[in-house]
Amino acid sequence: MRDNPELHFTREEYNARLRHIWAAMQARQIDLLLLSDPCNLYYASGYDAWSFYVPQCLLVEAGNPEPVWIGREMDRRGAYLTSYLASGDIEGYPDDYVQAADRHPMSFVASVIRSRGWEGAAIGIERNSYYLGAGAFEVLDRELPAVTWIDAGNLVNWVRVRKSPAEIAYMRQAARIVERAMGVGIETIRVGIRQCDVAAAIYAALISGTSEFGGQYASSPPLMPSGSRADTPHLSWTDERYAAGSITNFELVAARFRYHVPLARSVSLGSPAEAVRKLERALVAGIDAVLSQLRPGVRADEVEAMWQDAAQTFGVRKKARCGYSIGIAYPPTFGEQTVSLRPGDDTVLEAGMTLHLMPAVWQEGASLAITEPLLVTESGCEALCRFERCLFVRS
Amino acid sequence: MRDNPELHFTREEYNARLRHIWAAMQARQIDLLLLSDPCNLYYASGYDAWSFYVPQCLLVEAGNPEPVWIGREMDRRGAYLTSYLASGDIEGYPDDYVQAADRHPMSFVASVIRSRGWEGAAIGIERNSYYLGAGAFEVLDRELPAVTWIDAGNLVNWVRVRKSPAEIAYMRQAARIVERAMGVGIETIRVGIRQCDVAAAIYAALISGTSEFGGQYASSPPLMPSGSRADTPHLSWTDERYAAGSITNFELVAARFRYHVPLARSVSLGSPAEAVRKLERALVAGIDAVLSQLRPGVRADEVEAMWQDAAQTFGVRKKARCGYSIGIAYPPTFGEQTVSLRPGDDTVLEAGMTLHLMPAVWQEGASLAITEPLLVTESGCEALCRFERCLFVRS
Numbered sequence: 001m002r003d004n005p006e007l008h009f010t011r012e013e014y015n016a017r018l019r020h021i022w023a024a025m026q027a028r029q030i031d032l033l034l035l036s037d038p039c040n041l042y043y044a045s046g047y048d049a050w051s052f053y054v055p056q057c058l059l060v061e062a063g064n065p066e067p068v069w070i071g072r073e074m075d076r077r078g079a080y081l082t083s084y085l086a087s088g089d090i091e092g093y094p095d096d097y098v099q100a101a102d103r104h105p106m107s108f109v110a111s112v113i114r115s116r117g118w119e120g121a122a123i124g125i126e127r128n129s130y131y132l133g134a135g136a137f138e139v140l141d142r143e144l145p146a147v148t149w150i151d152a153g154n155l156v157n158w159v160r161v162r163k164s165p166a167e168i169a170y171m172r173q174a175a176r177i178v179e180r181a182m183g184v185g186i187e188t189i190r191v192g193i194r195q196c197d198v199a200a201a202i203y204a205a206l207i208s209g210t211s212e213f214g215g216q217y218a219s220s221p222p223l224m225p226s227g228s229r230a231d232t233p234h235l236s237w238t239d240e241r242y243a244a245g246s247i248t249n250f251e252l253v254a255a256r257f258r259y260h261v262p263l264a265r266s267v268s269l270g271s272p273a274e275a276v277r278k279l280e281r282a283l284v285a286g287i288d289a290v291l292s293q294l295r296p297g298v299r300a301d302e303v304e305a306m307w308q309d310a311a312q313t314f315g316v317r318k319k320a321r322c323g324y325s326i327g328i329a330y331p332p333t334f335g336e337q338t339v340s341l342r343p344g345d346d347t348v349l350e351a352g353m354t355l356h357l358m359p360a361v362w363q364e365g366a367s368l369a370i371t372e373p374l375l376v377t378e379s380g381c382e383a384l385c386r387f388e389r390c391l392f393v394r395s
Numbered sequence: 396m397r398d399n400p401e402l403h404f405t406r407e408e409y410n411a412r413l414r415h416i417w418a419a420m421q422a423r424q425i426d427l428l429l430l431s432d433p434c435n436l437y438y439a440s441g442y443d444a445w446s447f448y449v450p451q452c453l454l455v456e457a458g459n460p461e462p463v464w465i466g467r468e469m470d471r472r473g474a475y476l477t478s479y480l481a482s483g484d485i486e487g488y489p490d491d492y493v494q495a496a497d498r499h500p501m502s503f504v505a506s507v508i509r510s511r512g513w514e515g516a517a518i519g520i521e522r523n524s525y526y527l528g529a530g531a532f533e534v535l536d537r538e539l540p541a542v543t544w545i546d547a548g549n550l551v552n553w554v555r556v557r558k559s560p561a562e563i564a565y566m567r568q569a570a571r572i573v574e575r576a577m578g579v580g581i582e583t584i585r586v587g588i589r590q591c592d593v594a595a596a597i598y599a600a601l602i603s604g605t606s607e608f609g610g611q612y613a614s615s616p617p618l619m620p621s622g623s624r625a626d627t628p629h630l631s632w633t634d635e636r637y638a639a640g641s642i643t644n645f646e647l648v649a650a651r652f653r654y655h656v657p658l659a660r661s662v663s664l665g666s667p668a669e670a671v672r673k674l675e676r677a678l679v680a681g682i683d684a685v686l687s688q689l690r691p692g693v694r695a696d697e698v699e700a701m702w703q704d705a706a707q708t709f710g711v712r713k714k715a716r717c718g719y720s721i722g723i724a725y726p727p728t729f730g731e732q733t734v735s736l737r738p739g740d741d742t743v744l745e746a747g748m749t750l751h752l753m754p755a756v757w758q759e760g761a762s763l764a765i766t767e768p769l770l771v772t773e774s775g776c777e778a779l780c781r782f783e784r785c786l787f788v789r790s
Binding site for chain 1: 610633
């Protein structure tokens, strides 16, 4: 493990991460882990560059503190610059492997696996990672016939679930940034201004950050559907001007050293209808219920029930999950793909876990998003953001 | 095909797209195309939402002008709002399929394929799409044993290669936006300002757009490594303050209705070294050579040779490809994954193709990025942006 001042964590912290990963590998009889998810590359090695649009991976051998990075030749410099990896463990494939019809980068990966003596190993893969494609695995499988492939699932994602104090410190910084950006959005929005101009102001706040620390690009853009589009999740902005009487749901997310903290609030341009006010009360009552009851030892599905029970007294029930684990992210999502706050998820929550309590409700005519990023503490739970929990009204 | 005022193209244009796709399917004996790439969903149906972090697809049957969208239940509204698809052809899987250990959204997709009578069809898949994972295909393959799977490769990407006048009009709008953002970056950067504050100003310009049209989120963030990091591709900004004597490579990209136009320029804070000036002359001479010689009928590898030959007179040779096709994009890339300007790519260029001529060079101590998005015209080629082609010097 090479010292590198660009790293965001101590050598001890990286060593502890590797030890946790090795333990999880051992439990599944995995000799070598082939990581594809850029979040997991970053977590295990520090590697951080916008290179995941071409195949790349990190090979972590059980018990071996020196993983091997394989990516595009031109990205070897970035791997050296941002990680603790030794130069000899940074392998690059030539540029004519990139998006070529006649060869695949995974052939190069297979050759590295053979050259390092792992051609008969039990290799864990992230079968459902965004960045291990069907074609990539087919090449690996064909070119390494003696390998036993084991679906490692979200092995490293699950190791990431409990955050260290250093990780929590970065998440608190991201929380400061997202609060600021939300404030800018709520101050900037008004009847007659273009949606894209409000989005521009929000982006500037997310990236400029505070006077002490800046923001990074996030895994996801601000989602901020307005008016008739506000009933629909996952839409961004348009060129249209905000209309009187419309509601806008701001779902923002800030990133600090790849640690993401999301926050959502809704704004009404003019007095909201009573049905909307009722929905607001339901969402907030649900959040209050969770904040007062969530503590280590509670299960994920119990948290969902806390929210639903409180919201139910206002006649509101959410069909989709009420939240999920958060932390390191790259496109296309800031969800950690581990804990989900929904029926059937029996994960026992522990101190150091960070969750996005996400009780947004989209329904015809009354849709709101009021959410809270949470940290499970030793004795209970803490909202990472300090931002008034309500439907904002502007004109 | 349902009329929908939210669509960005005419019904005739969508019909023409489908006809081109059917022809390509027929040539490969594909009955049904299962599209995973969000660019191709958008191109074929108009569907546009940030939902691709969960499995989704569009089923295009040869000769059938009514494709079928399958995604998450909560995204059905977005599919109806943004596409021409009929309500009955928008199928949603329940939320407990999302990132669950015990079930996979592709089981739902398999059930739709069976229920519509395609369980014995020859189905084309995008085996190397970012959004068809190894795990997703495994489920499809297991649950549809009578299907003949055909790797459709980048079938729709290749249909997208020739742009229509309406597409080119949007790319010209994106070109106006990226010019403006580059101007903001070059005006804002100075010794002592934080990198993240310049990034914030650039983002605001990319999203605010012009007074006539706004920008959208792009597939990729601004890449803008500076100083010792400028020798490394694919890095973004930091919190550091710009140092005197440093060089910064701005690689920006603007998006208009998902059509992306990139542009890169370098800035030197103080007088650049002679080696850097020489590199500048090489990059610009290469671009001039391509602009004066590229015309329909020329091959992609010949374009690369045009650039290399001109740069070679300054002693510069680029190892990686010199450019690629551009158009519709979602994360993680704005490359179209079709034409590459490199040796061995014998694609014959045609009018309506749009390319990013990307002769950036990263090498120890002298790295610059001066690039041009190009449109192949009937008689030659045109730079989509009008932005001085040089290394800028600021203090």
